[in-house]
Amino acid sequence: MSGQSGQWVYRFAEGRAEMKNLLGGKGANLAEMSRVGLPVPPGFTITTAACNAYYERGRQIWPELAQQIEENLAYLEKETGRSFGGDKPLLVSVRSGAMISMPGMMDTILNLGLTPKTVEALAAESSDRRFAMDCFRRFIQMFADVVLKVESYHFENILTEKRNARNVRTDAELQAEDLAEVVEEFLKVVRRETGTEFPFDPREQLFLAVKAVFDSWHNPRATVYRQINRIPDDLGTAVNVQAMVFGNLNNQSGTGVAFTRSPATGEPVIYGEYLLNAQGEDVVAGIRTPRPIAEMAQELPEIYKQFVDVCRKLEAHYRDMQDIEFTIENGKLYILQTRNAKRTAAAAVKVAVDLVREGVISKDEALLRVEPDQLDQLLHRRIDPEAKLNVLAYGLPASPGAATGKVVFDPDRAQELASENVAVLLVRSETTPDDIHGIKAAQGVLTSRGGMTSHAAVVARGMGKPCVCGCEALKIDAAKGKFYIDGQEYAEGEVLSIDGATGRVILGEVPLIDPELTPEFKELLSWADAKRRLRVRANADTPDDAALAVELGAEGIGLCRTEHMFMDKARVPVVQKMILAATLKEREAAMAELLPMQKDDFKGILQAMTGLPVTIRLLDPPLHEFLPNREALLLEVDRLRREGGDGQLLLQREELLLKVRALAEQNPMLGHRGCRLGLVYPEIYSMQVTAIFQAAVELVNEGIAAEQIKLEIMIPLVGHGAELARMKKVVDDAAAAVLKEAGLELPYLVGTMIELPRACMVADELAQEAEFFSFGTNDLTQTTLGYSRDDAEGKFLPFYLEHKILPANPFMEVDRDGVGALVRIAMEKGRKTRPDIKLGICGEHGGDPASIEFFHSAGLHYVSCSPYRIPIARLAAARAVLKG
């Protein structure tokens, strides 16, 4: 289109809401308001296509565009009965307006058309020379700043000098003559800084402003914003030119902003502020205190009635809560702008549910009105938005929720203090599986290194703990018990707060608001439950997690990671004994210690999930994760060797180092883990299965009906049919032994995790043995893409996202073309062998709305996610139905 001639400019009355692409958000909105008969000051929109054409022409406005602008100016003059640069002057506002609003774009220019001549006409018309001069100096200041690129401080200096000279405190106290002098000074600055005169031809002003809007599309801030938000560069921005109306002509005039409901709570009460005899800037500047909108009922009852009516009309038309800018000019109400109001998660839920109750929207629409990710806010403690905060630094918002606590560097110490009911914050450069007990004990986690998918982030999200990661301003000197934020020293034990939703790190304690699941929240989710086809299960490793998951609506456990049970501080030494055992006998002794611990955990989990399916994954991670730190051990051995003291100790440490080295792997992600462990050490899996079934038997003996226990035993990291066949036998044998001794029948399923590309390719073979597949999309993403999550985050992935090589972080949103395609192949092959095979997914993607949409469309039976993501998944699953 851009290379051809066409309609580059639309009057508001010519457009409509659907033309957002061409007119931008603001332009389409003004057009729509005009169309439905709302009182909008007349104006026109220069299209986004014109913006693109402008760039294609080397940033030039071409004759056809110029002509169309002129024609529309003439229309405006006619409509308002004014003339541009004339005696009854037409003044206009010029605003940018892209399809998606974004920061960094050129701001509004008001009162364009003012010149030394028209300013006097305005003074006469308003009978207020001070107002006219103030408009003029504001216009010059803004135009010079955003169009002529004159630094703003020059103008601020002049104003400051003038205030000083007049011995007043505020600009409002300057008189008309003062402002006239200010204008003269401003014009001198422009002359000095730009080498030319300020343009006093209104048409020149307008064309320069239009160019400035177009140019701002490619300014650095907007460009970065688009990169981050993956907004295409060729959307372009529109330009809106609109006749000015004045809220400051008299006391029958005014200006204000309002929401049709509370944007904080969603309460159905008009909420906003207005000022009589004022312009919009006065509200923003905070010189005069605006008054709550309710007071307008007394002050301007007619206008208020009209306003309430407009609000009703707007909500009825847009079928959503609106955010409105309005001006009253001499007793006449003008709506300058309306848009769907930004709102808190709480308000989003309440408004959506209320609109259903009011009969404005359907339940399905209500489900589409709430972004699932928003719900996260409602499920976690948050910082009181009213509180004054001393923000020291920002990190990555890695796990939502807010926490306050004493800074502790050491996970053991964290556990110790927590057991004394001291609230602690675990602060480390990064965390490892050795720190799990510390994370569990802490209120939250703060790290100086690592990204959104670092160990700390993943574990914290899994546990529902607030976490701020990769806070680079933070340096820790654990040896000295100190930490530094931007060079400032603090001692361990200092109280910090973190906000995992924003990444803020705050000094001292802050007031926190507990999450509250409102009736509307529950109602909305009940509608989602009725709508969705996907079941939602939880990834839960402890009885506490399981109970929480049920509370949040889980329909079972999709992933219980038994290795997390091994990570308890009390158990790690026993696990180490098991790993380092030289003989089967030694290993069995260690396992005999672990068995009752595991059994108790399983019992608690199964009890919490009575009647619901529980998928338990047998041991998965590399064994060496449970072993001591290799570098520390190396240094210790080196020291012992040098000192030559305790030979016995040296020998013992050397031996340990050898074992740690022997167990170390070049690429542990691709190493001796998952069922590969179970195959080489079947006794470990056998012990785990024994513990599971002993737990089940005890529950039955305690009165739970056997059919209420729905066990699904899952074998991890299977790639070959023979692996699964052998492991299934181990499971069946161990289960049979327990059940036989108990004289009990207890049906259960055996299935496998699908987390290797090979497993997808041979899923037909695996389904011979597997009664269910659970897609482990975390690992499947790693192997399919060849990305180590631990490494990619800190190395090339940020670069990839910044440069749009990847559309999204594949560990957050499932990669449909690669991983997704493999999932589809595996599903198809699996079903070919076993049509009724149960199919689910238990990677972190199970809690990601975009991924859930895919899993729904692919036809999985369930997703499984961490407990706090369950409401999100329930809503996302319903939305997937509606979008599909």
Place this chain on the structure above:
Amino acid sequence: MSGQSGQWVYRFAEGRAEMKNLLGGKGANLAEMSRVGLPVPPGFTITTAACNAYYERGRQIWPELAQQIEENLAYLEKETGRSFGGDKPLLVSVRSGAMISMPGMMDTILNLGLTPKTVEALAAESSDRRFAMDCFRRFIQMFADVVLKVESYHFENILTEKRNARNVRTDAELQAEDLAEVVEEFLKVVRRETGTEFPFDPREQLFLAVKAVFDSWHNPRATVYRQINRIPDDLGTAVNVQAMVFGNLNNQSGTGVAFTRSPATGEPVIYGEYLLNAQGEDVVAGIRTPRPIAEMAQELPEIYKQFVDVCRKLEAHYRDMQDIEFTIENGKLYILQTRNAKRTAAAAVKVAVDLVREGVISKDEALLRVEPDQLDQLLHRRIDPEAKLNVLAYGLPASPGAATGKVVFDPDRAQELASENVAVLLVRSETTPDDIHGIKAAQGVLTSRGGMTSHAAVVARGMGKPCVCGCEALKIDAAKGKFYIDGQEYAEGEVLSIDGATGRVILGEVPLIDPELTPEFKELLSWADAKRRLRVRANADTPDDAALAVELGAEGIGLCRTEHMFMDKARVPVVQKMILAATLKEREAAMAELLPMQKDDFKGILQAMTGLPVTIRLLDPPLHEFLPNREALLLEVDRLRREGGDGQLLLQREELLLKVRALAEQNPMLGHRGCRLGLVYPEIYSMQVTAIFQAAVELVNEGIAAEQIKLEIMIPLVGHGAELARMKKVVDDAAAAVLKEAGLELPYLVGTMIELPRACMVADELAQEAEFFSFGTNDLTQTTLGYSRDDAEGKFLPFYLEHKILPANPFMEVDRDGVGALVRIAMEKGRKTRPDIKLGICGEHGGDPASIEFFHSAGLHYVSCSPYRIPIARLAAARAVLKG
């Protein structure tokens, strides 16, 4: 069949060669010989089905089988005119005979049917009581050993005592009476050890022997052999019962073994030995020296003529060189056994080619007669088979060929000595990329750790250097300059030899035979070239490799790994500078140093490959591989900190440690490598492409026609279309700049390695940019199976292979169901977008015959393998056509 009644026993005359499955190899062979009229002593075969049925019946011989054996005994009696246990006694041999011959199975029992009664009849018939007694004592000894499980040493002791008593040196000197006494003693031992009498009922002897054969199918040695060679357990063994003939009746009798051609060289001369008046054991025992078969022409001209005739008949019938056992009984020739002769690689090639020349077989058959892997022997130096060796230890035969040299632990030292023309052997616990220059300098590599796919093994194979890996008996104490083999101390500098084909580690120098490519070798390969559809290219990284590859028949280079060029000792510091550069400018300075080095390499390679395509892969491995060892650095920093001396040095080392740590990755295989490097540091790829095209331009300027330079630039580790598009632009820009300056046109292709499952799934998208795909099946295997090659080999893979969880090492033989399925998907998708896309494979599988068969059937255009695998690949590709 086993559960039903049926024919469990076949007379030789009833069977034929095709019944190998049922009759076993030996039985089918005897049947076939009988069928074609060769003089075979009569006999019968108890089938493999009977063996399986025997096991199903709990190791019992059942009435139907017993009856069929009896019937066949009767037939034997009739045929020979003798009777079992009678006055003119029938004696039989009992032999095992599975479909595939294997060690550990029960050996032959001769002269079964001898009893105190029949032994006298035999003495009378042969007029040789000593012979009869000797038969008897041998029979008892063997029967007692293999059937009654009496330890052999008891009998050896008795013989020794008897010799001492008679004051003779050998058993041959014992007289008939002595042997009669020995028999008495033997029988006593049997009575004492088994608690029962030695069975003197010939039928009981026979049935016990049959059971013993069946039982030996499941003895440990056979079981392990089947595991290793992946032979199914339910093949079962047959039992052959055959009338005895005697080569020791008189001087018109004799026995011998012969090959119809030389098994060492393939020369078409009957080759073998015989002894007159002797039994087979006499040949084996070495008491009398057998005589070359040629002498038979003088000694027994009639028989010799008959024998030559039989040889001719056998070769004509079996259409291959035969290995024959024969006996002459009283002037009558009997063929006891014939089989396709085992032969050296050299003989295999010569025999195959000669048989074609003789019109016996077709060229196609000749190609099927030589196992491609055998050719390896012909391409490497080997140890003179005549040499006496002092074998100290065994390791894994990791890379074929033999080498002798002074032991050197340090790669730098190896390079130094090699430059002084000292032959060295690099001996290390394991190697890393830091050692490449040392491997290159050495005659061969010996390591104490690591498997067939360890770094040392892979690199050595790539370079065609002999290598023995994982020699656990070897301990190295580099600090002391000592090494130990089985506790024995040796000094660095000691001369060792290794045999990479067998894993032998030998003390001192050994005589080596240089490889020689015979005319027959070349002829066979020329037939292969005419037959095959797959092109064969080389993986070659240096001009030397390229030249060698051409000599061995390469039709281009399929993989030139530019990172190997970086690993030269002189270059590593420059590469480190490049990696550690803090700024682009620093990096560019380092690259400017590298550019001319790379250019010279490319020039040499392109020159060697004039007229042939050359695929050059841009930099691939993780950068941290080029950095110093982290543990050593850690200890150094620790030491410097303690000593507190040179603060400057400490700072510098600390900084280096930080960088090494920062570059270190949890899973480098899945880390920041391949095109991920090229994307973040496009200047590196740009430099490499510049070097490539500068090399090409120089060659053109030196007179090589531009169309003779066929460049294919390959981008590694691509998973997303956007990666390839960006990298292709970098390539095109750099190439265009060089060509423009030179004023030259030079067509080239840009393609990608397919080594990630995701790349396979989006191959249609990749083919938009890629003009060729080269499957990197090494990495594709790692990601598809989720195996780290470095780790799997030393951890679970041996267990997996031993327990048949995997049918083969997937790094040796391509995994068809997983990796192969992905390759097929990628090919199909790639062709959909670009029907003429070039498709090849450049993983190590490119040199594996079984994998080549798959690549052929999948429809690839070429395979690429290390130079020494090229003849193997050429042959395998031809055989793939024939087998398809």
